[in-house]
Amino acid sequence: MKITEEMVDYVAALSRLALPEEEKADMAARLEQIVSYMDVLNTLDTGGVEPMSHVFPLKNVLREDRVIPSQARAELLAGAPEPDEAAFLVPRTVE
């Protein structure tokens, strides 16, 4: 399958990544090589096979909704690039 630079731009935008112009052609070529290899799966008939997301038959179970202590706010904020006393700060998002 052909991977174009436009497709690379599209998935990069979805991924919140911005590749420099000089890297796009190489990334497209690498992805094309890998995706073409993945196309080998098309030689396998999977008609009627249920897709398996988890190897063990896990079921959702309900538990009592209890409040238990989580991390201390100050400890969590201490690792942030730009916190104040109560929150993570980011550039203005609403005019």
Place this chain on the structure above:
Amino acid sequence: MELYELTALELGACLRRGEVSQEEVCAAARARIAAAQPENNAFLTLAEEIPPAPDLTASPLAGVPMAYKDNLCTRGVRTTCASKILGNFVPPYDAGAVERLSAAGAVPMGKLNMDEFAMGSTSETSFYGPVKNPWDLTRAPGGSSGGAAAAVAAGEIWYAIGSDTGGSIRQPAACCGVTGMKPTYGAVSRYGLIAYASSLDQIGPIARSAADCAAVLDVIRGRDRRDGTSLEAPAGSLLAGLTGDVRGLRIGLPAGCFGDGLDPASRRAVQGAAEVLRARGARVEACELPLADYAVPAYYIIACAEASSNLSRFDGVKYGRRAEHCRDLGELYCKTRTEGFGAEVKRRILLGTFVLSAGYYDAYYKKALQVKALIKDAFDRAFRQFDLLLTPVTPAAPPRLGESLGDPLRMYLSDVYTVPVNLAGLPALSMPCGFDGQGLPIGAQLIGPALGDAAVLNAAHAFQLETGYHKKRPKGGTAP
């Protein structure tokens, strides 16, 4: 005999008998690390404080120096995932496995180098420089837990905790001549393990022997309410269950794993391991394991898809490094991620986003999940006839540094023997079983059915009772 030549269990016993003091043991580890680190770059962070002497009755491993792969969160100790984007992140909590080991008297010496976000098979994608193989410093140690395997091989620590998503414990263990075990999916809580592909990731030990691995797993396995996929540990100790008795055990050698793609020295060594087990009474036979050729593409589709989702949390807001001079939130996300992730991580995020994107989801992601079901089914059928399977771990000796960096597909293909196990959630162990013509270690992989961890460890233990490969040490400049 030098302290570093002991196994973790032997050193633990020496400590309990008072034959060596905690200070002497820690000093010996520090001296080994100081000598080896400039050569192999196995550590990213060294513990600064001398830990308080642990209660030596807490576990058979109490007091034994060890280290964690740097994708396990350690309270108060920098955790980087070998990525620029995490910067000097200091977690405010310990991973579940770290909590259990602390309670068992583990003595952590630091955090171990790895492929960035565990994405790689050579430990060369680390932002902090590649790890080098103690057996040949011009070669990679395997990956992604390359720092863990190299540090154990070089005698810097007695065991390490790694993670295995597609072979990341077993493959470096094979490349460095040590023993590594990926337990059944769910055996060890993933709480505090920085996620790569959550449905495949599993924590496990890298050590000098199968017995050491059993002792570590006895400590770290079990249910943790903070990981909904974690399982209750089966009753009984894995260590106590090591009888070395493999009489009547049915071991299958999948014929497809011994084909043309395998280095002849590896074929001889792994078949030799089968003979050793046969001589101890196991019934070894060739078998079929179909679909193995489809495991690598299915694995990379699923792993990259999950990675593209998991790594969306690295946005420069809550922790880690943030790009400077951003005018709005979109630019902050984009610039932080573009500056913070390395080439291989970006490639996998883009691949994962692609296989999940509209128009390609059915052809790639859904298809891969169907192939996963077929691969699990193939293992289920094999385990109706056999108790364990024995295969190679890698197709060839570890590559020279730099050799595979420019060719990601070639690197992915080297995972052919290890990724099917993760897709099926099975326990598997890599044990040293010989050396190639250049003196590089070769590993053999024992695979068990789900929850068959004890049988895997016992067969490896039986092999190690008969052989000395796991006791061999690399020569090199690391003598104290």
